[in-house]
Amino acid sequence: MGINFVVLAGRLTADPNLAYTQAGKAYCKFSIAIARTYNRDEVDFINCTAWGKTAEVAGEYLKKGSL
Numbered sequence: 001m002g003i004n005f006v007v008l009a010g011r012l013t014a015d016p017n018l019a020y021t022q023a024g025k026a027y028c029k030f031s032i033a034i035a036r037t038y039n040r041d042e043v044d045f046i047n048c049t050a051w052g053k054t055a056e057v058a059g060e061y062l063k064k065g066s067l
Contacts, residue, residue, distance in 0.1 A: 008046055010034035012066045018059025028055035030062070 010032035018028045028050045036042045050058050 008032060008034060008048075009067065010044075010046070012062055012064050013045065015064050016059050016062050018055060025052065026055040026059075027051050028058045030058065 013031045013033050016028045016030040018026065020026055029048070030050075031045055031047050034044045034046060036044065049055075
């Protein structure tokens, strides 16, 4: 079984939404906007979810418009 790894660079479309499961595990939902390199008039919006410590850091430090 392999692991897929993707790096996306864009700007947050809104402040991240940090929450916790009933078991106490942190998760953070956010969306990023990525301008296409070959056509700056087009933008892709990607929904993301971070878990654990990454989610807590994202919820604390990231804000709308952050890279």
